[in-house]
Amino acid sequence: MSLSRLNTKNLHIAYGDQEIVKNVSLHITDGMITTIIGSNGCGKSTLLKTIARIHPSKSGSVFLDGKEIHKESTKKIAQKMAILPQSPDAPEGLTVAELVSYGRFPYQKRVRLNAKDHEVINWALQVTGVDAFRHKVVDSLSGGQRQKVWIAMALAQETDIILLDEPTTYLDLSHQLEILELLKWLNVKEKRTIVMVLHDLNHAARFADRIVAMKHGQIVKEGSAEEVITTATLRDVFHIDAEVIKDPRTKKPVCLTYDLIDSIFDAAEEKVIV
Template sequence: MVRLYTEELNIGYGERLIVKDLSVEIPDKKITTIIGSNGCGKSTLLKAITRIIPNQAGTVVLDGVNISKESTKILARKMAILPQTPESASGLTVGELVSYGRFPYQKGFGRLTQKDYDVIDWALEVTGTKEFKFRPVDALSGGQRQRVWIAMALAQETEIIFLDEPTTYLDMAHQLEVLELLQKLNVEQGRTIVMVLHDLNQAARFADYIIALKDGEVVKAGDCEEVITHEVLKDVFHIDAVIGRDQRTNKPMCSTYNLLKGDSTPNEKDSDPVYPAVSVNY
C-alpha cells in the first residue's frame, strides 16, 4: 500500500504553471530522490506535497486523506521538511533549535515535557550532535549545522522526511556524512526519505527510487537502473552521458558527459544549456 501520492497535480506561481498534471507515488519506507534541471519543478513539488504552497489543481493524498483537509498539527506529526537553505534566529543553541521539532506535540502554554526532552536528546544522539547541544548553531560548520537541522526534523517523530538539496554548499566529506546518516535512518528506523539532489551519482548510490522531472512533468520514475541511463539523461539534462558502473556499489554512474550540440530533438533546440552537478569521486 502506498501512503503518499499525488493525482493530476498542477502547481504554479501566479499564471505561470510549473508542475503539470503530475501523478506520482512515493514508496513507503524507501529513499526517493527527485532529479532534474534547474527550474523543472523539483523544489516546487516538494513544497506542494508538504503543503508549504498550495496546488492549483489535483490532490496530494497521505494515508487516504487529502492533505489540504488535514490539520496542521496532525500533518506535522506525519511529515517533516528540511528546506534548501534553512535559517534560524541568531543566537539559538543547538538544543533550542532541535526543540522546535516538538511543536506539533505541545499543548497549552507550550512547555516541554519530559517526553519532549527525551526525544530531543535521542535526536541529538542519533545525528551525532549531542556534544553541540549548548553551542550556538551559528558557531557550527556546514556539515554540523545540517545534521542539527536533521535532528530537528527527527524530533518531530515523523515517519516521512523531506529534504530539499540537503548537500548544497557542503564539501564532499560532509555530503557523504549527511547522505549516509539519511540512509541509516531509512535502513534502521524505516523512515521514508524524499529528497532533491543535483548530483546524479549520489542519487544512484543512495536512492531506492528516482523521479526524473523535466518542465514539471515526469520523464521517468523507477530504480536507478531504469533512470540513470543515456537516453533519460539526454532527455532530462540535454547531455550525452557515458554510463559506467560504480566499483563499490555496482550501480550505474555517469562517468563523463558532453553537452549535446547539433542533434537536439525539436523541443530541445531552443532550450538553454543545462550543466548538471555530477560528482564521480566516490
C-alpha cells in the same frame, strides 16, 4: 504491491500565471528513499514544497493516509511528515538544543517541554552526532554540522516521512556523504520514508531506492537507479551525452563523463565558419 501513504493525483502547480508542474501523479513507496532529479527550473523543488504543504496547488491533490493534506490541520500533518527546506535559517542566537526542541511543537499542549519531549530531543541529538554541540549557537557551526542539527529537529518530530530539498547544497564531499549516509541509516534502521531533491546524479544513484526524473514540470521517467540513470534518460532530461558505467564499489550506475548536446559554443563557431 508496494504501499504508498503519500501520493499526488493530477497535480498542477503555478507561480502566478506560470504553470511549473503539470499533471503530476506520483506514488511515494513507504520505507524507501525516493530522490527527485531534473534540471534547474524543472519543478522538482516546487513539487516537494507542495507535497509538504508549503506551496499551494493550482489543481489536483496531495494525499497522506488517504486524506487530502490541504484539508487536514497543520499540527496533524506535522506529526506525520517533516520537511527540511533548502538552506534553512535559524533565529539568531538559538542553541542547537533549542532548535531541535522546535521539532516537539506538534505534540505540545503546554509551553514547557515534558519528560517525553526531552527524551526524544536527546535521542535526536545523539543519533545525528550533534549532542556535543547542544549548547552551542547554531550559527557558530560548520555547514555540515548545521545540516545535521536541522535533520535532528526533523527527527524530533517523530514522523515516518521526511522530505528534504537539496540537503547537501554547499557542503564539501565528505560532509555530503555524512549527510546521505545518515539519511540512509535513518531509512534502513529507523524505517523512515525519505523523499529528497538532489542535483548530484551519482549520489541519487548510490543512495536512492527509487528515482523520479522530471523535465518541464512533468515526470518523464521513474524507477530504480539502473532504470533511470541511463544515457538515454540523461540525454532527454539534461540534454547531455553521458557515459554511464557501473560503480565498482557500489555496483550502482555512475555518470563518468558527459558533454553538452549542441553546445552554444559549437553553434557560435558554425555561424563564424558560415
